[in-house]
Amino acid sequence: MHELCVKPGPIIVLAPHPDDEALGCGRLLSTLWTAGRAVHLVCLTDGGASHPGSRTHPRAHLAALRKDEMRSAVLILGGSTSDLQFLNLPDATLHRILRRDDSLVSRIARLVEEIGAVTLIAPSALDPHCDHEAAADAALRVAAHRKGLRLLFYPIWSRWTSPGHIAPIPPGMQALVWTKGDARQKRAAIDAHASQQGRVIHDDPAGFAMPPGFASFFAQAPEIYFELLP
Numbered sequence: 001m002h003e004l005c006v007k008p009g010p011i012i013v014l015a016p017h018p019d020d021e022a023l024g025c026g027r028l029l030s031t032l033w034t035a036g037r038a039v040h041l042v043c044l045t046d047g048g049a050s051h052p053g054s055r056t057h058p059r060a061h062l063a064a065l066r067k068d069e070m071r072s073a074v075l076i077l078g079g080s081t082s083d084l085q086f087l088n089l090p091d092a093t094l095h096r097i098l099r100r101d102d103s104l105v106s107r108i109a110r111l112v113e114e115i116g117a118v119t120l121i122a123p124s125a126l127d128p129h130c131d132h133e134a135a136a137d138a139a140l141r142v143a144a145h146r147k148g149l150r151l152l153f154y155p156i157w158s159r160w161t162s163p164g165h166i167a168p169i170p171p172g173m174q175a176l177v178w179t180k181g182d183a184r185q186k187r188a189a190i191d192a193h194a195s196q197q198g199r200v201i202h203d204d205p206a207g208f209a210m211p212p213g214f215a216s217f218f219a220q221a222p223e224i225y226f227e228l229l230p
Contacts, residue, residue, distance in 0.1 A: 009038075009116070010116050010118060011039045011119045011121065012111060012117045013029065013040070013121045016094065016135045017044075017066075020123060020132075022077070023190060024156050026181070026186035026190065027180060027182075028180075028223055030185050030186065033079040039083060040115055040117070041084045042108070044104075044135055046091055047063060047067075048091050050196060050207055051195075051204040051208065056202075065195055065200070069193045069194065072192040073192040076189040087104075089104070094131045095131070095133065108142050121225070122138070122154075123153060124159075124170060125170050126155065126170055128158065143228065152176075152225045153228075154224065155224055155226070160217070165221070178224075187215065187219035187220075197209060
């Protein structure tokens with residue numbers, strides 16, 4: 001597998017939820033921000049659907065908490081709050097938004113244009129989560145109308161659930177690896193998302209929590225990216 005070579009120029013990273021950026025791209029983000037590269041991180045949803053049964057953390061409260069966690073993770077990775085933007089779309093609805101209209105695609109396309117991005121990074125279309133699938137679809141639609149835009153995808157859930165954690169490669173793409181960056185720094189950024197690790201919300205047993213070994217694996221393992229071939 002070849003090492004990822006990052007092209008000069010601004011980059012946009014799409015995270016469906018707060019924590020996807022640290023899990024999927026933490027080492028890449030830290031390396032680029034430390035080097036002074038222009039990387040704009042866009043969180044698409046509010047993340048407020050992870051604990052629907054909690055009374056201590058109703059949706060609006062949870063969404064605000066998850067924003068704070070993401071800001072902390074960005075600072076740990078060497079970025080600043082000005083590098084982060086929230087679109088505040090409802091968690092677990094991106095697929096319905098894409099079916100309804102082109103608003104999400106248009107918003108991402110405008111950001112690409114405004115920033116002059118040369119690379120767009122999104123989650124893998126094979127991740128078994130409706131928001132990850134929709135984010136990948138939106139990125140593909142943007143790239144289809146933006147000549148010269150490099151498109152990369154990072155696997156999270158498709159990697160975790162595959163035998164040996166070997167992520168399946170989407171058709172028409174090549175796999176690249178990123179080994180640079182500090183695993184301890186990435187782990188600290190993942191740990192900043194404490195609400196997703198069962199350490200904050202205790203009144204919703206059915207709420208989401210990262211599986212055992214999940215955070216450690218993604219902190220230590222090289223990052224995988226899939227590039228859309230011309």
